[in-house]
Amino acid sequence: MLKTEYLGLELKSPVIVASGPMTQNIVSLKKCEEAGAGAVVLKSIFEEQIESDVSTEMKANEEFLSHSSAEGFFAQSSRDFYIDKYMKLLTMAKKELSIPVIASVSAKSMDAWIDYAERFAACGADAIELNYYPISSQSDIPGSEVDRKALEFAKVARDKIKLPLSMKIGYKYSSLANIIAGFDRIGIDGAVLFNRFFRPDIDIEKMEFSQGSPSSSPDEYGEALRWIGLMSGEVKMDLAGNTGIHTGETVVKMLLAGAPACEICTAIVKNGFSVISKMNEDIEAWMKRHGFSSVNDFKGRLAQEKSEEGYKWERTQFLKTIG
Numbered sequence: 564m565l566k567t568e569y570l571g572l573e574l575k576s577p578v579i580v581a582s583g584p585m586t587q588n589i590v591s592l593k594k595c596e597e598a599g600a601g602a603v604v605l606k607s608i609f610e611e612q613i614e615s616d617v618s619t620e621m622k623a624n625e626e627f628l629s630h631s632s633a634e635g636f637f638a639q640s641s642r643d644f645y646i647d648k649y650m651k652l653l654t655m656a657k658k659e660l661s662i663p664v665i666a667s668v669s670a671k672s673m674d675a676w677i678d679y680a681e682r683f684a685a686c687g688a689d690a691i692e693l694n695y696y697p698i699s700s701q702s703d704i705p706g707s708e709v710d711r712k713a714l715e716f717a718k719v720a721r722d723k724i725k726l727p728l729s730m731k732i733g734y735k736y737s738s739l740a741n742i743i744a745g746f747d748r749i750g751i752d753g754a755v756l757f758n759r760f761f762r763p764d765i766d767i768e769k770m771e772f773s774q775g776s777p778s779s780s781p782d783e784y785g786e787a788l789r790w791i792g793l794m795s796g797e798v799k800m801d802l803a804g805n806t807g808i809h810t811g812e813t814v815v816k817m818l819l820a821g822a823p824a825c826e827i828c829t830a831i832v833k834n835g836f837s838v839i840s841k842m843n844e845d846i847e848a849w850m851k852r853h854g855f856s857s858v859n860d861f862k863g864r865l866a867q868e869k870s871e872e873g874y875k876w877e878r879t880q881f882l883k884t885i886g
């Protein structure tokens with residue numbers, strides 16, 4: 564009943580476990596499957612993290628390295644050590660799980676991204692999710708340039724990676740509609756709307772930089788819902804919902820807006836793996852109440868292109884003030 568298709572993969576449920584703490588070891592990955600997840604996205608491999616760990620190790624071995632010509636070799640083998648660790652988890656997940664396993668890559672340089680993705684394809688990953696996270700803090704770079712870079716990046720990734728490919732992005736672009744349509748034209752299979760990025764904060768007693776909560780709250784799903792509603796009828800690629808999806812009801816909203824699936828993280832961190840089965844039960848109960856026997860019966864019913872009231876996706880704020 565809950566079967567859906569995402570990135571060309573058949574999922575038994577639209578509830579996907581997002582890249583994060585629940586997808587970084589085999590024990591919890593198995594729990595995701597047991598609880599009824601449709602797929603899992605492994606915790607990202609971060610180029611920055613690898614480079615920082617490699618540089619710590621280089622420092623620890625400074626004395627030895629200064630007496631040898633092995634510096635470059637040492638750095639590369641340390642890098643390979645971390646990548647191998649990720650590949651082991653991926654290989655094990657593919658062996659032990661029957662649901663699709665999506666590898667997630669977060670890198671700064673294009674070469675690293677493509678290198679990791681190619682290695683993960685060889686380990687049997689079902690798809691690759693690219694965690695694309697540029698911070699456009701340079702005041703002399705216009706929005707059009709930021710958008711152009713995102714599309715250029717996606718194009719190179721598409722040309723090199725043969726697996727189904729999705730882009731996990733944030734919503735702060737000058738024209739999201741243009742970026743999403745651009746990804747679609749390039750042949751990207753899906754976009755995850757939206758990643759919830761690290762939020763900086765300040766501890767006013769210590770007068771220090773601190774980290775905002777990594778967890779979302781259940782009222783944060785609005786932006787994803789809006790953009791899925793606006794764009795799902797316009798593009799071929801799949802738009803998965805992410806951020807603030809804590810209940811089966813919110814998954815139903817995303818599906819009605821046109822998402823084939825949703826990624827969840829905080830809901831599991833806060834409520835445990837059983838929230839996945841609860842979401843599945845609640846979606847099914849809603850489907851029964853409304854006489855739907857498959858997700859395709861109602862997916863996208865309220866997308867802007869399909870609904871007579873599609874204009875409301877853009878204008879609700881005005882209507883409210885006028886009304």
Ligand SMILES: Cc1cc2nc3c(=O)[nH]c(=O)nc-3n(C[C@H](O)[C@H](O)[C@H](O)COP(=O)(O)O)c2cc1C
Pocket residue numbers: 581582583584606607608667669694731757758759777778779780805806807808826827828829830
């Ligand atoms: C502790 C923690 C670690 C995360 N690690 C990653 C990561 O490695 N890669 C990634 O793409 N997203 C990561 N995320 C983001 C989640 O995948 C997800 O996009 C975000 O939490 C929003 O979804 P939610 O509202 O269901 O939590 C992480 C989130 C949390 C809370």
